[in-house]
Amino acid sequence: xxxxxxxxxxIMETLANLAMGFSIALTPYTLMLAIxxxxxxxxxxALPGLGPSNGVALLIPISFSMGLDAISALVLxxxxxxxxMYGGRISSILLNIPGDEPAMMTTLDGYPMAKxxxxxEALVVSGVASFxxxxxxxxxxxxxxxxxxxxxxxxxxxxxxxxxxxxxxxxGGIGSSNxxxxxxxxxxxxxIAMIGLxxxxxxxxxxxxxxxLMDGVDFLVAIVGLFAVAEVFHFIESxxxxxxxGVKLGKILVPWRxxxxxxxxxxxxxxxxxxxxxxxxxxxSLGSFLAYMAEKSVAKGAxxxxxxxxxxxxxxxxxxxxxxxxxxxxxxxxxxxVPGSGTTAVLLALLLTLNITPGPLLFAERPEVVWSLIASxxxxxxxxxxMNVPMVKVFVKILSVPAWVLLPxxxxxxxxxxxxxxxxxxxMLLMVAFGVLGYVMRKLGIPTVPVILGILLGNAMEDNLxxxxxxxxxxxxxxxxxxxxxxxxxxxxxxxxxxxxxRRILKKPAVPHDPTLNED
Amino acid sequence: MLIVxxxxxxxxxxxxTSFMSDPVGPRVFPYLVAAVVILCSLVMILRPDPDEDWPAxxxxxxxxxxxxxxxxxxxxxSPLGFLIPTAIVAGILSWQIGGNPVRSAITGLGLSVGLFxxxxxxxGLGLRxxxxxxxx
Numbered sequence: 063x064x065x066x067x068x069x070x071x072x073i074m075e076t077l078a079n080l081a082m083g084f085s086i087a088l089t090p091y092t093l094m095l096a097i098x099x100x101x102x103x104x105x106x107x108a109l110p111g112l113g114p115s116n117g118v119a120l121l122i123p124i125s126f127s128m129g130l131d132a133i134s135a136l137v138l139x140x141x142x143x144x145x146x147m148y149g150g151r152i153s154s155i156l157l158n159i160p161g162d163e164p165a166m167m168t169t170l171d172g173y174p175m176a177k178x179x180x181x182x183e184a185l186v187v188s189g190v191a192s193f194x195x196x197x198x199x200x201x202x203x204x205x206x207x208x209x210x211x212x213x214x215x216x217x218x219x220x221x222x223x224x225x226x227x228x229x230x231x232x233x234g235g236i237g238s239s240n241x242x243x244x245x246x247x248x249x250x251x252x253x254i255a256m257i258g259l260x261x262x263x264x265x266x267x268x269x270x271x272x273x274x275l276m277d278g279v280d281f282l283v284a285i286v287g288l289f290a291v292a293e294v295f296h297f298i299e300s301x302x303x304x305x306x307x308g309v310k311l312g313k314i315l316v317p318w319r320x321x322x323x324x325x326x327x328x329x330x331x332x333x334x335x336x337x338x339x340x341x342x343x344x345x346x347s348l349g350s351f352l353a354y355m356a357e358k359s360v361a362k363g364a365x366x367x368x369x370x371x372x373x374x375x376x377x378x379x380x381x382x383x384x385x386x387x388x389x390x391x392x393x394x395x396x397x398x399x400v401p402g403s404g405t406t407a408v409l410l411a412l413l414l415t416l417n418i419t420p421g422p423l424l425f426a427e428r429p430e431v432v433w434s435l436i437a438s439x440x441x442x443x444x445x446x447x448x449m450n451v452p453m454v455k456v457f458v459k460i461l462s463v464p465a466w467v468l469l470p471x472x473x474x475x476x477x478x479x480x481x482x483x484x485x486x487x488x489x490m491l492l493m494v495a496f497g498v499l500g501y502v503m504r505k506l507g508i509p510t511v512p513v514i515l516g517i518l519l520g521n522a523m524e525d526n527l528x529x530x531x532x533x534x535x536x537x538x539x540x541x542x543x544x545x546x547x548x549x550x551x552x553x554x555x556x557x558x559x560x561x562x563x564x565r566r567i568l569k570k571p572a573v574p575h576d577p578t579l580n581e582d
Numbered sequence: 583m584l585i586v587x588x589x590x591x592x593x594x595x596x597x598x599t600s601f602m603s604d605p606v607g608p609r610v611f612p613y614l615v616a617a618v619v620i621l622c623s624l625v626m627i628l629r630p631d632p633d634e635d636w637p638a639x640x641x642x643x644x645x646x647x648x649x650x651x652x653x654x655x656x657x658x659x660s661p662l663g664f665l666i667p668t669a670i671v672a673g674i675l676s677w678q679i680g681g682n683p684v685r686s687a688i689t690g691l692g693l694s695v696g697l698f699x700x701x702x703x704x705x706g707l708g709l710r711x712x713x714x715x716x717x718x
Binding site: 124241242243245246248249250252253256291294295297298299464465466467469470471473474475477478481482485487490491493494497498501 | 615618619621622625641644645648649652653655656657659660664668671672673675676677678679680682685686689690692693694697701
């Protein structure tokens with residue numbers, strides 16, 4: 063089959079960009095950061111109570127006060143992000159406790175496999191599935207992101223406003239079980255974003271005369287509080303009683319036959335997961351859920367009946383799905399500046415802290431950032447495969463760290479991070495307050511991710527709304543004036559309303575309930 | 583649940599009046615946000631979810647202790663340095679989760695020294711170990 067000539071030049075362009083990315087990412091220092099990131103990330107993912115979102119959130123202030131430059135910090139933390147996605151499966155399989163929410167579906171077949179004495183097989187299959195999912199998704203990111211960036215060039219304020227609505231609506235619609243609560247969470251976040259000096263008029267808003275609030279609420283303070291400090295309150299309440307007894311792990315062998323048998327499941331899981339990741343608001347948990355459900359419905363006869371009882375495909379599909387979604391979620395985050403999940407929201411916070419504004423211009427103006435990020439993702443994947451298959455025993459050891467050491471440690475790291483970043487005890491108090499807020503919200507079943515998204519996007523959203531109003535002289539219909547904007551609004555409404563009906567059809571299978579789980 | 587939702591409405595109203603000091607421009611968006619909060623509260627009142635288990639009696643006390651300790655920590659770390667407050671706070675939290683005083687005290691000390699070495703020596707963050715005026 064002959065390709066049209068312009069495809070050839072597109073491919074060459076991509077490869078040239080990638081070569082540039084590798085030339086930055088393969089320096090010994092950057093490579094070392096990637097390896098450290100992968101190692102730390104896998105640990106974070108494996109430990110119950112610490113997941114990709116709060117793990118990355120904890121590390122942002124620290125890497126920032128270490129004075130890393132933008133590319134190094136980005137490489138380190140995206141390696142942590144990918145690593146956490148790999149690590150989540152370890153405790154799912156061995157302890158029947160998902161290390162983080164996206165790894166929840168892996169418990170369904172992974173733990174039964176471990177009980178049958180096939181723990182090492184399950185770990186290898188899931189490790190390879192993670193690799194396949196993440197690798198293909200990173201390649202997908204390479205191909206699709208520049209295209210999306212080109213479309214996003216045409217976005218004006220009305221389109222951006224609609225896009226933000228879409229992100230909130232789908233996140234609220236798909237990610238939570240109660241639309242009102244999700245919308246409430248988003249509104250709380252937007253409300254918090256309003257605190258501080260108004261950019262256009264310079265008037266203080268909601269500062270209640272408090273000088274510390276003039277600059278607004280630092281989103282890192284909010285994120286670390288909501289994700290990490292809230293966790294401590296939960297653990298105190300549950301008294302860390304979920305320290306389950308693990309399953310013995312034998313010698314690690316590579317089960318080639320099983321890998322071959324599950325390769326179809328991995329590829330299907332990757333495809334589904336990637337699409338789920340690209341959709342704003344869906345994220346890795348949905349990716350692994352859909353991948354598992356699809357694989358189950360494709361299977362026939364005895365194969366189908368064995369799902370939930372230790373079918374290796376039931377391990378391969380969700381793991382490929384959640385890692386592919388992790389890669390897919392980077393597409394809207396980098397090209398539009400709209401994160402697809404809690405963790406990518408945290409990564410967006412990282413970019414903003416580093417003074418990098420994601421969006422279509424990022425690809426044109428800072429190609430070295432984008433392509434070295436992509437190159438380091440590819441490297442991180444290879445490193446993670448090596449770490450997670452032959453060296454998985456190391457991480458299993460770390461899993462036995464008891465909660466009464468882990469949680470105080472996490473809290474102290476949270477404080478040190480914020481303290482060394484801002485040096486202000488007011489910010490630490492604020493962080494504790496966000497911790498309480500996070501605890502209460504989780505008690506009420508209100509998701510915390512939309513709050514983060516609201517704080518991150520609030521000011522940009524208001525700016526775009528006001529700019530649109532200036533352009534149109536206050537005519538609200540301007541928001542619906544272009545086909546792209548109308549399309550986005552329709553998608554937003556569908557994304558918000560449709561899950562109400564879909565939920566009745568797609569019943570979630572019973573997974574072990576764990577109140578300490580964090581959202582991805 | 584109902585009471586909490588009502589509280590949200592009240593606070594949303596409170597926020598609204600506080601906009602009055604601002605010129606027209608910066609008010610519109612917060613109004614929209616407040617409207618969403620009110621709408622959601624109404625939905626949550628009309629269609630309440632089953633209540634979660636709220637902690638009772640002793641647990642509230644435990645959580646209160648944790649809260650006070652963390653708030654105290656945020657004030658103490660600046661004047662008193664890292665080592666002493668961290669050992670105390672980490673010890674208390676560890677005791678609250680694990681329940682064994684001796685084990686917790688060791689954990690607190692270990693975390694305090696270990697994290698200080700990690701942050702100060704290995705990562706080079708600007709932390710002060712001891713109270714001001716007592717050396718490093």
